Amino acid sequence: MLDRTYTADAEPGDHVTVAGWVHEIRDLGGIAFVILRDKTGQIQVKFEKDEMDEELVETGLGVHRESVVAVTGEVEEEPRAPTGVEVTPESVDVLAEADPELPLDPSGKVDAELPTRLNNRTLDLRKPEVKAVFEIRAEILRSAREAFRDLGCTEINTPKIVATGTEGGTELFPITYFGEEAFMNQSPQLFKQLMVGSGLERVFEIGPIFRAEEHNTPRHLNEATSIDFESAFFDHTDAMDACEHVVKAAYEGVAENCQQQLEALDLADEFEVPEGEFPRLSYEEAIERINATGELDTQLVWGDDLPTEGEKALGDDVGGHYFVTDWPSEIKPFYIKDHDDDEQLSTGFDLMHPRMELVSGGQREHRFDRLVEGFEQQGLDPDSFDYYTKMFRYGMPPHAGWGLGGERLVMTMLGLQNIREAVLFPRDRQRLSP
Amino acid sequence: MLDRTYTADAEPGDHVTVAGWVHEIRDLGGIAFVILRDKTGQIQVKFEKDEMDEELVETGLGVHRESVVAVTGEVEEEPRAPTGVEVTPESVDVLAEADPELPLDPSGKVDAELPTRLNNRTLDLRKPEVKAVFEIRAEILRSAREAFRDLGCTEINTPKIVATGTEGGTELFPITYFGEEAFMNQSPQLFKQLMVGSGLERVFEIGPIFRAEEHNTPRHLNEATSIDFESAFFDHTDAMDACEHVVKAAYEGVAENCQQQLEALDLADEFEVPEGEFPRLSYEEAIERINATGELDTQLVWGDDLPTEGEKALGDDVGGHYFVTDWPSEIKPFYIKDHDDDEQLSTGFDLMHPRMELVSGGQREHRFDRLVEGFEQQGLDPDSFDYYTKMFRYGMPPHAGWGLGGERLVMTMLGLQNIREAVLFPRDRQRLSP
Numbered sequence: 001m002l003d004r005t006y007t008a009d010a011e012p013g014d015h016v017t018v019a020g021w022v023h024e025i026r027d028l029g030g031i032a033f034v035i036l037r038d039k040t041g042q043i044q045v046k047f048e049k050d051e052m053d054e055e056l057v058e059t060g061l062g063v064h065r066e067s068v069v070a071v072t073g074e075v076e077e078e079p080r081a082p083t084g085v086e087v088t089p090e091s092v093d094v095l096a097e098a099d100p101e102l103p104l105d106p107s108g109k110v111d112a113e114l115p116t117r118l119n120n121r122t123l124d125l126r127k128p129e130v131k132a133v134f135e136i137r138a139e140i141l142r143s144a145r146e147a148f149r150d151l152g153c154t155e156i157n158t159p160k161i162v163a164t165g166t167e168g169g170t171e172l173f174p175i176t177y178f179g180e181e182a183f184m185n186q187s188p189q190l191f192k193q194l195m196v197g198s199g200l201e202r203v204f205e206i207g208p209i210f211r212a213e214e215h216n217t218p219r220h221l222n223e224a225t226s227i228d229f230e231s232a233f234f235d236h237t238d239a240m241d242a243c244e245h246v247v248k249a250a251y252e253g254v255a256e257n258c259q260q261q262l263e264a265l266d267l268a269d270e271f272e273v274p275e276g277e278f279p280r281l282s283y284e285e286a287i288e289r290i291n292a293t294g295e296l297d298t299q300l301v302w303g304d305d306l307p308t309e310g311e312k313a314l315g316d317d318v319g320g321h322y323f324v325t326d327w328p329s330e331i332k333p334f335y336i337k338d339h340d341d342d343e344q345l346s347t348g349f350d351l352m353h354p355r356m357e358l359v360s361g362g363q364r365e366h367r368f369d370r371l372v373e374g375f376e377q378q379g380l381d382p383d384s385f386d387y388y389t390k391m392f393r394y395g396m397p398p399h400a401g402w403g404l405g406g407e408r409l410v411m412t413m414l415g416l417q418n419i420r421e422a423v424l425f426p427r428d429r430q431r432l433s434p
Numbered sequence: 435m436l437d438r439t440y441t442a443d444a445e446p447g448d449h450v451t452v453a454g455w456v457h458e459i460r461d462l463g464g465i466a467f468v469i470l471r472d473k474t475g476q477i478q479v480k481f482e483k484d485e486m487d488e489e490l491v492e493t494g495l496g497v498h499r500e501s502v503v504a505v506t507g508e509v510e511e512e513p514r515a516p517t518g519v520e521v522t523p524e525s526v527d528v529l530a531e532a533d534p535e536l537p538l539d540p541s542g543k544v545d546a547e548l549p550t551r552l553n554n555r556t557l558d559l560r561k562p563e564v565k566a567v568f569e570i571r572a573e574i575l576r577s578a579r580e581a582f583r584d585l586g587c588t589e590i591n592t593p594k595i596v597a598t599g600t601e602g603g604t605e606l607f608p609i610t611y612f613g614e615e616a617f618m619n620q621s622p623q624l625f626k627q628l629m630v631g632s633g634l635e636r637v638f639e640i641g642p643i644f645r646a647e648e649h650n651t652p653r654h655l656n657e658a659t660s661i662d663f664e665s666a667f668f669d670h671t672d673a674m675d676a677c678e679h680v681v682k683a684a685y686e687g688v689a690e691n692c693q694q695q696l697e698a699l700d701l702a703d704e705f706e707v708p709e710g711e712f713p714r715l716s717y718e719e720a721i722e723r724i725n726a727t728g729e730l731d732t733q734l735v736w737g738d739d740l741p742t743e744g745e746k747a748l749g750d751d752v753g754g755h756y757f758v759t760d761w762p763s764e765i766k767p768f769y770i771k772d773h774d775d776d777e778q779l780s781t782g783f784d785l786m787h788p789r790m791e792l793v794s795g796g797q798r799e800h801r802f803d804r805l806v807e808g809f810e811q812q813g814l815d816p817d818s819f820d821y822y823t824k825m826f827r828y829g830m831p832p833h834a835g836w837g838l839g840g841e842r843l844v845m846t847m848l849g850l851q852n853i854r855e856a857v858l859f860p861r862d863r864q865r866l867s868p
Contacts, residue, residue, distance in 0.1 A: 001669035001832065019667050019831050066829040096800060098829040100627050122825040125632030134634065138589040141577070155572040159859045160594065160642050161607070161618070163867040173595070174610050175618065178646070178863055184595070184609065184618070191859060194868070198559030200568065201473040207641065208594050212612070224596050233453050235435035326808040366530060387868030391556040395455050395500040395532040398435065425593045425625060430611055434628070434821035434838040 361402025795836025
C-alpha cells in the first residue's frame with residue numbers, strides 16, 4: 001500500500017513517506033508544525049505558509065488532531081525539532097479524518113479515569129506508556145515460551161468448553177452447548193495432567209481461563225491468561241525450579257528487549273531482574289514470620305490461610321519473590337499430593353511477589369485410589385470426572401506443575417495499580433464490553 | 435525427584451536411571467527383556483533370571499504393560515538390542531502400576547477407531563505417530579509466532595467472552611454472565627481491528643475461537659485455534675504477502691526442527707516447504723478454470739460461492755497453495771473493503787490448500803459511514819457494535835488482515851484425514867468430553 005518509513009528511521013537527506021496520527025498542530029503564524037506520531041515515535045512536519053502550495057498547507061493544517069495522514073517529503077536536520085529532524089512536505093494525504101471531539105486525549109495532557117480508558121482502548125493505547133505495557137506483556141509471553149522450550153516442554157492447547165470444571169460446579173460460567181449444559185474452563189489443570197501421562201511428558205499452555213468469581217478487586221479478573229506448566233517425573237521442588245526459571249526468563253526478556261518501553265513507563269532505572277534463588281519458606285515459617293511482624297491483630301495458627309495483610313507483611317519482610325511450601329493438606333486442592341511421611345502436610349506451593357500471589361503449584365496425586373478418595377472428600381462425584389481419573393489406571397507417572405497468572409506477572413513486574421491495566425479488554429462483574 | 439537420563443541419551447559405559455513406560459516384555463525363559471519407552475525413544479532392559487536377585491527379577495517382570503518404572507543400571511553395547519544398547523538393572527522401582535486391560539493399545543498393534551482414540555488421548559499419545567502430530571503442531575505455532583515477530587507484530591490477547599458476536603447472533607454459544615446474556619467469541623476480528631487504530635499498529639493473536647456451527651464434517655470444529663493477523667497501512671496485497679510469509683515459516687520450522695516427527699509419520703521423504711510465490715487467481719479466473727475442468731455438473735457463474743468439488747478441481751489443477759482474490763462484494767462480510775474503482779468487487783481473499791480453504795482475509799472498511807452502512811445491510815444493529823464503530827471516528831487508518839485456521843494448517847501439512855486428529859481434545863456436536 002504505502003512504501004512507508006517509520007518516523008524513528010527517518011534520517012536527514014532521506015526522501016520519505018511517513019504515516020501516522022496527527023499528534024499536535026502548532027501554528028505560529030507564518031510557520032506551523034504538525035507533529036506526526038507512529039508506533040516508533042514522532043516527527044515534526046514543517047509548513048511555511050507563504051512559500052508552500054496553498055492547498056498543501058490547507059490540507060496539512062486543516063485536519064483535526066488524531067486524524068491519520070501520510071506525508072511525503074525531504075527529511076532535514078533541525079536542532080530545534082523535538083527529534084532533531086523535520087520533514088518538509090511535498091504532499092499530504094489524509095487517510096482518515098478524526099472527529100474534533102475525542103472521548104479521551106491520547107496526548108495524555110488531560111487525565112482519564114480507568115473506565116474511560118477501557119471504553120476507548122484504541123485511543124488509550126496511543127499513549128506511549130500504555131502501549132509500552134502491552135508491548136512488554138507480549139515480550140513476557142514470548143520469553144516465557146522460550147523458557148518452556150529450554151525446559152523441553154511441548155506447547156499444548158486444551159479445550160475451553162468443558163463438561164465439568166476442575167473443582168466442581170462453583171465459579172463456573174455455564175454455556176448452552178447444542179442443548180447440553182457445559183462450562184467455560186476455569187483451569188487447564190486436569191487436561192495438562194492427562195498430557196504428562198501421554199508420550200509428551202512435559203507440557204505448557206498459555207491461554208484464557210474463566211472464573212465466575214464474585215470478587216471485584218484490583219487484582220481479580222473473570223477472564224484471565226494462565227501460564228501453565230506440568231511435567232512427568234517432577235516433584236514439587238523440580239516444579240519450583242522450573243517456575244523460577246520461567247519467571248526470571250520473563251524479567252530477562254523485558255530487560256533485554258524492552259528498554260524503550262521501560263523508559264516510557266519511567267521504570268528504566270529501577271527495573272531489576274530478580275537475582276539469586278527465590279527463598280523457600282515453609283508455611284510454618286511463614287506464619288511465624290508474619291506473627292513476628294506484629295502487623296496482624298490476631299496471631300495466625302496452623303491451618304489458617306494467609307490473609308492479604310499477612311502476605312503483605314511477609315512480602316515487606318522478605319523484600320522479593322519467595323515460595324511458601326509445605327502447606328496444611330486441608331487448605332490445598334485434592335489433586336495436590338501430600339508428603340509421603342506426613343499426610344497432614346501437602347507438597348503444594350505458592351510463588352509470592354511481595355504484593356500478591358503469582359503461582360500455585362505442587363506435586364500431584366498420581367495414585368488412582370487416592371485420587372478418587374480426594375474427589376469424594378471434596379464432595380465431588382468421581383464418576384463425572386471419569387475421563388480424567390480412569391487414565392490414572394493405565395500408568396500415570398508421578399508429576400508436578402503449576403499455574404502462573406499472566407496478568408499478575410505483568411502487574412507486579414511493572415508496578416501497575418490495577419490488574420485491568422494489564423489486559424486490553426478486561427472482563428469483570430460490571431464489564432462485558434468492549 | 436529423579437536424576438534421570440532420557441533413553442535416547444544413554445550411552446554404553448554410562449550408569450543411569452531411565453524412567454518411562456513398560457512398552458513390551460519379552461520372556462525367553464532364562465532371559466527376559468523389558469522394553470522401556472520414554473518421550474525420546476525406547477531402551478532394552480535385560481533380566482538374566484538365574485544370575486540376578488530374585489526380587490529384582492520379579493519386580494521387573496511382574497508389572498503389566500504401560501506401567502511406569504524407573505530402572506537404574508549400567509548401559510552396555512548390545513548389537514542385537516533394538517537401539518544397539520541395553521541396560522543391566524541394579525534396581526527397578528515401580529512408580530505406577532497399569533491395569534492389565536487397556537482401552538487402547540499404545541504399541542499400535544491393535545488398531546483403534548478415532549472415537550476410542552479421542553476418549554483415551556493419554557494412551558493414544560503414547561504412539562510415536564500421534565505424539566509427532568502434536569509436537570509438530572507446537573512447532574507450527576512457535577515458528578508462526580517468530581514469523582509474526584519478523585513482521586514487527588505485537589502479540590495481543592482479546593476477550594473470549596463478548597456481548598456481541600462478530601457477525602451477529604448466529605453460530606454463537608450463549609453464556610450466562612452474572613445474569614447477563616453473553617457469548618463465546620467466534621473471531622477476534624473486531625478486537626484486532628481496534629488494535630490497528632491504537633499505537634500498536636500491527637498485531638497477531640493465536641487463540642481459541644468458538645462456533646456453534648451445525649456442521650459435523652471431517653474439516654469442522656466447534657472450538658478451534660485461530661491464527662490472526664492485522665496491520666495498519668496494509669492493503670490486501672500486503673496482507674497476502676504477510677500470510678505467505680507466515681505459512682512458509684511454519685513449513686520451514688517443521689522441516690528444520692521436526693525431522694524425527696516427520697519420520698514417525700512416514701513423511702520425511704515427501705515433506706516439502708512450498709517454493710516460489712503462491713499464485714494469486716482472481717475469483718473470475720478461478721470460476722473459469724473450474725468450469726474448464728468439466729468436473730462440475732453445472733457451470734459456475736459470477737456471484738456463486740465456490741463449491742467444495744469446485745475447490746477440489748481447482749486445487750488439483752493448481753497443485754499447491756494459491757490465493758483467490760477479487761471476490762464479488764456480496765458474498766464477502768461487510769467489514770471487507772470494496773475496490774475503490776469497482777464497488778461490486780471486494781478486496782477479500784482466501785488462501786487455499788488444494789484440499790481446503792486455510793485463510794480468509796482482506797483490506798477492511800475503515801471509513802465510519804461505510805462501515806455503519808455495512809452493518810445495516812447485513813441486518814445488524816450498528817448500535818450494538820458501538821464500542822467498535824465509534825473508534826472509526828477517531829482516526830482509524832486503512833488496514834488489512836486475515837485469519838488462518840490453525841488445525842487446518844496442521845491437517846493439510848501432515849495429510850491428516852480428520853481435523854480432530856489435529857486437536858488434543860476436540861469439541862464437536864457429539865463430543866464435549868474428555
